[in-house]
Amino acid sequence: MSHTDYDVAIIGAGIHGCSTAYHLAKRGARVVVIEADYPGRHASGVNAGGVRTLGRPIQEMPLTLASSALWHELSQTFGRDLGFYTGGQIKVAESEADIATLQKRVALLASHGYHHEVLIDSATTREILPAVSPHVTGAVWVESDGFAVPYRSVTAFRREAQKLGATFIENWRVSSMAQQGSKWVVGVPQGTVGAEYMVMTAGAWSGRLAHDLGETIPVEPGGLMLMVTQRLPHFVDPVVGATSRGLSFKQYDNGTVVIGGELHCEVDIDAAHAELDFSRLANSARIVTDLFPFLKNVSLNRAWSGVEGFTPDKLPVIGYSTTLPKLVYACGFSASGFQLGPASGRAVSELVLDGASKVPIEGLSPARFGQDTWRTKAA
Numbered sequence: 001m002s003h004t005d006y007d008v009a010i011i012g013a014g015i016h017g018c019s020t021a022y023h024l025a026k027r028g029a030r031v032v033v034i035e036a037d038y039p040g041r042h043a044s045g046v047n048a049g050g051v052r053t054l055g056r057p058i059q060e061m062p063l064t065l066a067s068s069a070l071w072h073e074l075s076q077t078f079g080r081d082l083g084f085y086t087g088g089q090i091k092v093a094e095s096e097a098d099i100a101t102l103q104k105r106v107a108l109l110a111s112h113g114y115h116h117e118v119l120i121d122s123a124t125t126r127e128i129l130p131a132v133s134p135h136v137t138g139a140v141w142v143e144s145d146g147f148a149v150p151y152r153s154v155t156a157f158r159r160e161a162q163k164l165g166a167t168f169i170e171n172w173r174v175s176s177m178a179q180q181g182s183k184w185v186v187g188v189p190q191g192t193v194g195a196e197y198m199v200m201t202a203g204a205w206s207g208r209l210a211h212d213l214g215e216t217i218p219v220e221p222g223g224l225m226l227m228v229t230q231r232l233p234h235f236v237d238p239v240v241g242a243t244s245r246g247l248s249f250k251q252y253d254n255g256t257v258v259i260g261g262e263l264h265c266e267v268d269i270d271a272a273h274a275e276l277d278f279s280r281l282a283n284s285a286r287i288v289t290d291l292f293p294f295l296k297n298v299s300l301n302r303a304w305s306g307v308e309g310f311t312p313d314k315l316p317v318i319g320y321s322t323t324l325p326k327l328v329y330a331c332g333f334s335a336s337g338f339q340l341g342p343a344s345g346r347a348v349s350e351l352v353l354d355g356a357s358k359v360p361i362e363g364l365s366p367a368r369f370g371q372d373t374w375r376t377k378a379a
């Protein structure tokens, strides 16, 4: 491989690498995306597809709302179907304590000027979820949320980026990264690539790659599981979650129901493998049948898992390196980065090309772990 020079080298072709490549290429940057496997092979291609602003931490709010707006436009922008479906997302209350939690949440959002999560009573909940168990007494609801087909979405970003001139190199595992003069030289067993900027979107592997660069970015790998039922008659439009129990499920238009909701499992990061834990899957299935008792005799067709990067505060890391020039991180999405992909990629492109993101992301910066960013230092 020759020593080709690009403006930006992106490490990892999940939804964040592909979206960043798309937004950079759209503005004329020469981009190369280097992927150890194939684009969308890991978390971005196997996740639950939830496009959720509901329940997000305040620090993520501007980004998640910006991403929601993009999700609503993407199929038209790209002229291809991402399987995006806006049936809403709903978090149900199963007790008075849950109702109090939801009331507190809506009040907190209102105090920050956000009104997209709406508290609804028992009757309205039943209008939206006719089959829900009688013990459910209310919910919080975001009508404009929904879900998309993960692999189709990553592929759309990748193809659009390629149309705009971005280069994707598959089956290349980055094994070295170094600053030479004013540029980054990224090494793989097959050769090297030079670029002025480097963007780290290597998902669960990002913490380890940062460590190789001598920087502490606390992204730890973890496994997440999902399962899918046999096809069923249509019974639910929104994505359903519970307030005090981990659960998220949705019914696709082929009738199958995908069940998840932060179902953690063990991971072997070297093997890029997360091991299914059937006792935890069984617990999750029980929550589903508590909420929708008629599902008791439905069979599960399949379960699968994916590898995700988690941070200690469960917030992603998006921003300039604290110690190295011209390096931007976008990783540690902690189980909810699929929805953020479109706007996070745009924010990273703005960091690289303009020095700052238009959508406020200060609360997500690597600087929150203790040091000033390179740009702050240079200013």
Ligand SMILES: Cc1cc2nc3c(=O)[nH]c(=O)nc-3n(C[C@H](O)[C@H](O)[C@H](O)COP(=O)(O)OP(=O)(O)OC[C@H]3O[C@@H](n4cnc5c(N)ncnc54)[C@H](O)[C@@H]3O)c2cc1C
Binding pocket: 011, 012, 013, 014, 015, 016, 017, 034, 035, 036, 037, 038, 039, 040, 041, 042, 043, 044, 045, 046, 047, 048, 049, 050, 051, 052, 172, 173, 174, 175, 201, 202, 203, 204, 205, 209, 223, 224, 225, 226, 260, 305, 306, 307, 308, 330, 331, 332, 333, 334, 335, 336, 337, 338, 339, 340
């Ligand atoms: C089971 C599951 C369910 C989920 N459900 C949802 C959901 O419903 N909604 C939601 O918003 N989020 C969800 N998530 C989280 C979401 O999938 C992730 O946050 C998001 O996909 C992360 O994208 P990424 O591009 O950062 O990482 P990834 O998709 O993991 O991509 C990183 C890429 O980097 C590559 N890479 C790593 N090391 C190297 C190297 N040395 N050289 C080159 N390439 C390298 C990897 O091969 C990988 O392809 C879920 C995750 C899982 C696992």
